Amino acid sequence: MKTNVTLPDGSVRSFEGAVTAMDVAKSISEGLARNVLSAKVNGEVRDANRTLPETCTLALLTWNDLEGKATMWHSSAHVMAEAVEALYPGAKFGIGPAIENGFYYDIDFGGRSVGEHDFAAIEAKFKELASKKETFTRREVGKTDAIKYFTEKGDEYKLELIEGLNDGEITFYQQGAFTDLCRGPHIPDTSFIKAFKILNVAGAYWRGDEKRKQLTRLYGITFPKQKELDEYLVMLEEAKKRDHRKVGKELDLFTFSEKVGAGLPLWLPKGAALRERLISFMKTAQEKAGYVQVATPHIGGKALYETSGHWEKYGKDSFQPMNTPQEGELFMLKPMNCPHHCEIFASRPRSYKDLPLRLAEFGTVYRYEQSGELHGLARVRGFTQDDAHLFCRPDQVKEEFLKVIDLVLLVLKALSFESFEAQISLRDKVDRSKYIGSEENWVKAEQAIMDAAAESGLKTVVEYGEAAFYGPKLDFMVKDALGRRWQLGTIQVDYNLPERFELEYVGSDNARHRPVMIHRAPFGSLERFIAVIIEHTAGKFPLWLTPEQAIILPISDKFIGKAQEVMELLKSHDIRASVDERNEKIGRKIRDAELDKVPFMLIIGEKEAEANSISVREQALGDMGSMTPLQFKELVSERIAKQLSGL
RNA sequence: GCCUUUGUAGCUCAGAGGUAGAGCACUUCCUUGGUAAGGAAGAGGUCACGGGUUCAAUUCCCGUCAAAGGCUCCA
Structure with a gap:
């Protein structure tokens, strides 16, 4: 028997008998073999020490490959679990994946509170275990045996995970005294891990469900060299210096007051000047693009939101209605501007010649965000959108949508945002209860967005479950200093609100037709947009924008x-x-x-x-x-x- | 909302069961200086807020509020 291996450069190597990826690495060079973490075999990442199929393509993965890093971090999660099990007998384990920067493991410490003061002990144990050069051994396990093992161990989390698996696809990995249910792959042995640090600890609901038990999530990161860990930690410190909350304070841009309330930013003169600059920039761009400005109040009657669907979908979880003392009328703080704008459209008969009608407003909206969710200017309870609603004929939707994409790109360019992601946000695939409107309308709207995005030539990713309750969105995502993604600009196609508000225009055929609405905000919100600008520029704003030139x-x-x-x-x-x-x-x-x-x-x-x-x-x-x-x-x-x- | 952590001067932070300290900023005076910190003096704090333990609490305990990192949520 021979094994024929095609390497990434196209060359083919032939081996006598069965070989592993590691054997192939050794045949190339000892140095390479010392650095191989895992291998991509016929497109699938596997352990480097598994036997290769007789014919395959092979890419050897090292620390320089994202997948190699992921293998190392996933293995590190296992070692961290081994350390935790040694120090806290009886700890139960949820899941422990590699993430973008490092890994985590969700652990049930059985009622014990584990915090930062426990990190040092876990880190010490980890280093002790890693230096033992324990190998990761893979073993295929039958479902009944797998259930038996974790029943004896008393780990209900792993048992629940096994329930969702079929006989024949269950594998265990063992290193040292620790055995885990795991698909793999893993690095050859623990000696590849030379530096480890627990970055932070957080509560995390089991399976992401807030009704279930909260486990303790330990976030960690490992490196093949101590120096790389040191550099990473320095980089994190540098990123913190760009934090908009810190820079905003240093540059006197905004502040918060306990008396005013959490999530309600107060703009200082310099920050307000910055906002004004952004607003006038957008007004100029919008005037050129044929928008007209409108202005609407900060509150609206409850009936407005019953019509729009806000009351039904979010009424219970939003700021509650306020009432007038004498008449007992109910008003709500506006969570969005669109219902008000719909009423402006409806205020008089409209002709097809009036369309598209582009109503713009820097409207301040108020949304209840859970207290733990508030984050500087990036996540607040009161914020100003550079909002506009485009009421157009069905045949105008695509052209209008494309023009809005251009506007968003103009904004991103003026602020030198080179790295952004365009995300098509569609409905949840399963749960449709969060949305209003007919299937037909949704299909039309989703199609319109995908067509326009394709025609614009934007690179897009599709996310399910991220749509607004009334329609799908094209969202522009940008990262902050610490790599967290934030949604800035957004464009949404909406067939539903025009229906609910019974909006109509008279067509050239003298019949009544329903307009289509495009909701759009190129900045998204001024607050979040400014937060991200601060982090990208570290407070060194572009000349046109800076408060003092x-x-x-x-x-x-x-x-x-x-x-x-x-x-x-x-x-x-x-x-x-x-x-x-x-x-x-x-x-x-x-x-x-x-x-x-x-x-x-x-x-x-x-x-x-x-x-x-x-x-x-x-x-x-x-x-x-x-x-x-x-x-x-x-x-x-x-x-x-x-x-x-x-x- | 939940988990972990934090809250001392405008800012960054030290501190201890016996009612507080540094640097910067601020005020006044001296200095009138050429490309990243001139000098001196002074003022400034209910130690987040509310309870409790104690002869005594800012320090220990409990609660509330706010902030940080996550989780859940996110119109």
């Missing part, structure tokens, strides 16, 4: 008058500038302006006062030499024009 620094107070003249001149050219009039040396003023991330520092001393010039220093880059205030104004205008090209 230039600060004028007189060398001594003799030149304050001159500095003020320059400031007035720049302001008359729409440059946002101020003067640092403090009684400090120039070095100090520069340092403070640098830390405040003001893009330009304009220095005025004796030389400049005489020559009617300014010395320009660019933030983080340094001295640019001297020029006249008008030359500086040109410099600023050119840069802004470049940043906003396309608007």
Whole structure:
């Protein structure tokens, strides 16, 4: 018997008899063999020490491959479980997968509270076990034997997992004293793991169901070298420095007050200026795209939300209605702007010639978010959407949708977001109770989104269960400093609300027709959008957006008058500038302006006062030499024009 | 909402069963200085809030509120 192996470069190697991926690695080089974590055999990731089929394609996976890392982290989860079992006899185990950065294991410690103070002991035990160079042994187990093993061990979680499996597809992996139900694959032995750290601990419901027991989830990460762990931890610290909650405080952008309430941000003057800048940017873009502005109140009658379906779908879990003292009328804080906008559409007869009607509003909405869910500006209870609703004829849907995609891309470009994901958010495949409207309408809407997304050429991923209750969405997702994904822009096609609000227009055939609605918010919400901008720029905003574009620094107070003249001149050219009039040396003023991330520092001393010039220093880059205030104004205008090209 | 953790000056943080401290920021004065921190003095805290234990609590215990990391949820 021979084994023929095709390697990724296309070359074919022939071996006498049965061989493993590890054998193949050794035949290539000892160095490679020392680094092989697992192997991709005919497209499937498997243990490196399993026998290969007679004919196969083979890719050897190392730490440089995502799948190699995943193998190592999954194996690390097993070792962590082994350490936990040694220290906490009787602990029961849920699931322990590899994740994007590391791994976790959900553990039932049997009523014991395990927290950060326990980490050191677990880490020490882990290192002791890993250094033993225990091998991971795979074994196929019959269902009855598998049930028997975990019944004796008393682990009801594993038993529940086994219930969902069929005879013949159950495998156990054992390393040292620890045996686990596991599909694999695993690294050859534990000696590959050289560095380990428990990152944090969290509660996690068994099978993600909040009605079931909460297990303790330990998050950890491992590396093949201690140095890599150290670097990773430094990187995490650096990421924390970009946290919008920290930077927002340092730059005086926003604050929170216990008295006002959790999740209700207070915008300070600089942060409010930033918002205004974003709003006027969007207003300009929208005016060009044929939108009209409307304005609606922050509350609406309960009947409005009964019509829209909000009351039915989310009434119980939202801020509760408030009533008027005399008449007892019920009003709700608006969770969305669309019902109000539907009523504007319905306020008079509409002709097909009026469509598309694009109603835009920077509408502030209020949503009840569970207290544990609040997160700085990224998840709040009151926020302002750059909302608009496009009422159009069915034949206009695709074109309008494509135009909105362009608008979203323009926004992402102006803020230099290069890495975003476009996600098509569809209905839950099973649970349809969360949604309103007919199957027919949903199919039409889902098709419309997929067609438009395909035509736009966007790369998209499909997620089920992420749709709004009235329709599917195209969502634009961006990551924050710590890699968490947030939804920013969103575009939604809706056949349902026009039906519920009985919206109509008169067609060219003089008959009544139902319009289609597109809901869209390119920023999503100003709050979350600003949070993500802060983390992406670390507070160094693009010139067009930054609250203060230039600060004028007189060398001594003799030149304050001159500095003020320059400031007035720049302001008359729409440059946002101020003067640092403090009684400090120039070095100090520069340092403070640098830390405040003001893009330009304009220095005025004796030389400049005489020559009617300014010395320009660019933030983080340094001295640019001297020029006249008008030359500086040109410099600023050119840069802004470049940043906003396309608007 | 749930699990783990945290809450001391505007900010970052030390501290201890006997009613508090540093650095920065702030105020005043001196200094008028050319590209990342000039000097001196001063002011500033119900130690998150509410109970309890104690001769004595900011410190120990309980509750509430807020914040952090997750889970669930997310119009």
